[in-house]
Amino acid sequence: MQDCDRQVNQLKDLAFRKGWKVDAVFREKGSGTKRNSNRKELVRMIEYLQTHHIDKVLVTESNKLARNPQQSFEIIGLFNKLGVSLYVQNGDIETLKGDCKVNPVSMLLINIMTEVDRLETKVFVERIKEGRKSSQLRMSTCIVNPPAQNQ
Numbered sequence: 001m002q003d004c005d006r007q008v009n010q011l012k013d014l015a016f017r018k019g020w021k022v023d024a025v026f027r028e029k030g031s032g033t034k035r036n037s038n039r040k041e042l043v044r045m046i047e048y049l050q051t052h053h054i055d056k057v058l059v060t061e062s063n064k065l066a067r068n069p070q071q072s073f074e075i076i077g078l079f080n081k082l083g084v085s086l087y088v089q090n091g092d093i094e095t096l097k098g099d100c101k102v103n104p105v106s107m108l109l110i111n112i113m114t115e116v117d118r119l120e121t122k123v124f125v126e127r128i129k130e131g132r133k134s135s136q137l138r139m140s141t142c143i144v145n146p147p148a149q150n151q
Contacts, residue, residue, distance in 0.1 A: 004029060011058045014089055020056065024048055036071050046075075049082050056085045056094070062110055063117035072114040076107075088113070 004027050015022050026048075028041035036042055045057070057079060059065050065086065066072035076095055079086055085096035091113065093106045 007060045007064070010060055011089065015058065020058075023052065023054060036066070036074060042075070046078060049079070049084055054082075054084050056087050058087045058089065060089045062088050062091070062093075062113040063120075066114065066117075068118050068121075069111060069114040072110065072117075076110070086110075 008025055008027065012022055012025075014020075024045075026041045026045040028039060048054070049057070062072065065075055076086055080096065080102060083096070083100050085094050085100075087094045088110065091109060093109050095103055095106050095110065097103050
């Protein structure tokens with residue numbers, strides 16, 4: 001949770017510097033490969049956005065929203081319908097312009113970033129599987145009987 005605290009503090013500091021008021025904080029850990037509908041904090045945040053007048057959702061990086069382009073754009077599309085802009089801190093990217101119209105350049109950048117996030121997640125999962133497989137092979141080849149000693 002320490003990394004999450006750091007991210008929240010970064011975003012609160014950003015909001016303070018920009019003169020934005022933080023209304024709520026939603027924290028989610030370990031949700032990189034879950035479907036949006038199975039992410040309890042995301043669902044709570046969307047319900048909150050639907051019942052409160054919120055201008056922006058802040059994230060430190062695009063992969064904090066979703067690691068899959070399809071899921072990311074599903075969330076952003078919902079934000080757009082609600083008139084809520086997504087602000088990605090590490091790229092200083094905002095999905096809606098001041099007039100609440102979609103910013104096409106930021107959408108392109110987020111598309112690229114989420115594709116990279118998807119690829120990183122896929123490589124990470126493959127490495128874990130390979131590591132487990134390799135570990136099992138090492139274990140199976142390390143279990144040997146000592147040679148019989150000549151007497």
